[in-house]
Amino acid sequence: MARQSSPKAGRREPRPEPLTKPLENTETIDFDIIELLFFSYRDFVSDPDAILAKSGFGRAHHRVVHFVNRNPGMTVADLLDTLKITKQSLARVLKQLIDSGYIQQKAGPEDRRQRKLYPTATGRDLALALAEPQSRRIERAFDGASAEVRAGVKAFLSGMQNRQNSKAD
Amino acid sequence: MARQSSPKAGRREPRPEPLTKPLENTETIDFDIIELLFFSYRDFVSDPDAILAKSGFGRAHHRVVHFVNRNPGMTVADLLDTLKITKQSLARVLKQLIDSGYIQQKAGPEDRRQRKLYPTATGRDLALALAEPQSRRIERAFDGASAEVRAGVKAFLSGMQNRQNSKAD
DNA sequence: AATATATGTCATGATTGCTGACATATATTC
DNA sequence: GAATATATGTCAGCAATCATGACATATATT
Numbered sequence A, B: 001m002a003r004q005s006s007p008k009a010g011r012r013e014p015r016p017e018p019l020t021k022p023l024e025n026t027e028t029i030d031f032d033i034i035e036l037l038f039f040s041y042r043d044f045v046s047d048p049d050a051i052l053a054k055s056g057f058g059r060a061h062h063r064v065v066h067f068v069n070r071n072p073g074m075t076v077a078d079l080l081d082t083l084k085i086t087k088q089s090l091a092r093v094l095k096q097l098i099d100s101g102y103i104q105q106k107a108g109p110e111d112r113r114q115r116k117l118y119p120t121a122t123g124r125d126l127a128l129a130l131a132e133p134q135s136r137r138i139e140r141a142f143d144g145a146s147a148e149v150r151a152g153v154k155a156f157l158s159g160m161q162n163r164q165n166s167k168a169d
Numbered sequence C: 001a002a003t004a005t006a007t008g009t010c011a012t013g014a015t016t017g018c019t020g021a022c023a024t025a026t027a028t029t030c
Numbered sequence D: 001g002a003a004t005a006t007a008t009g010t011c012a013g014c015a016a017t018c019a020t021g022a023c024a025t026a027t028a029t030t
Helices: A031-044 A046-055 A059-070 A076-083 A087-099 A121-141 A147-159 B031-044 B046-055 B059-070 B076-083 B087-099 B121-141 B147-160
Strands: A103-107 A115-119 B103-107 B115-119
Touching (some): A031 A046, A046 A059, A059 A115, A087 A103, A115 A121, B046 B121, B059 B115, B076 B115
Antiparallel strands (some): A103 A115, B103 B115
C-alpha cells in the first residue's frame, strides 16, 4: 500500500494530506454490521414516525404507548427504568398522552403513591396501528429464513443489549 | 376472554374502563422483535455516545465521521442522501468537524462546485475508536453463532431497510 | 446569456433529551 | 406521633438535532 500522508519535501504544507483509503472491515471490526444496524433502525422507525406526525405525536410518545400497552399497570418508575430517561422528559409526553385520552392513571391499590398506567381503547388502537407496519417490515426481512435463523436473530438482538436490565439496576 | 370495557349499568362513568390485558404477540405482530430492536439499538449507540461526549460531539457527528471514513471523497450531496437529513442539519455538525480538524474538504476535480469530503488522520482515529466498542458488542452478540446464523442476521438487517437506496432515489 | 446545480448560510421552530429545585401525598421508621 | 424516605408532579432553563423557507455564491450546462 502506498503511503498517503508523507509531507512533500521542501514545500510548506498548511494541512496534512487527508486520507483517501476507505475504512474497510477487519478481523475485529465489522463496519458492515454497524451500518446495517444504522440503516435498518432508521427505516424501522420511519413508518411509525409518519403515522405519529398526523396526531402531533413523536417517537417518545410511541415508546410510552408501546410499553404501557405491553405492560398495563406498570408504574411511572417502571416506565422510567425501561426507557432510561428522566422523569422530566417523560412527564411532557405522558401528560399529553393522558390529556389526549390514550393513557389513564390509577393510584396503586397497595401503595397509593404509585400511578399505575393503563391504555385506553384508543391507546390500544394506536399501539396496534404503529406496530403494524413495523411487523410487516420484520416479516419481509425474515422472508424465507429458517427457524434457526429466526431464533439466531433474536439471540443476536438480545446479546446486543447491556447485561442485567433487572430491577436491581 | 372476558370483556373489559362494558360500562357499569346505571352508573355514571366519566371515563371508559382502561384495558388491563397486556398486548401479546400474535400471528402477524411480533412485539418481542420490536422491543429487541429498540433495546439493542439504544445500547448499541450508548458506547459511542459516551466517547463523543468527551469531545463535545454528538451522535450526528458520529454518523458523519463514520461515513466519510468509509467513503473518502464522497460529496456533501452523497452524505445528505445517506443520512437522509437536510443540508441545514448537516451544515452545523460538518462545520464543527472541519473546524476541529477531523474532516477536510476539497473541490471536486471535475466538478468544482462539489465539496469532496475526506477524513484527516485524527478523523480516522476517531472513527476507529467509536467503532471499537460497537464491534466488541457485536462480537459478543454473535458469540457461538453459526455461519448460517451470522449470514441470516445480515440478511435480516438488510431486509429491514427500505428498498432501493440507489442514486435514482 | 440564461438557467440549473452544488453548496453555504441566516432565521426560526419543534422535539426530546438534560439538570436543579421544590411541592405533595403517602409509607415507613424511630 | 414525628421524622424521614419514597413516588410522583411541576417549574424553569439549557442543549442537541432534526425541520422549513429564503436567499447567496460559484460553477456547469444549455
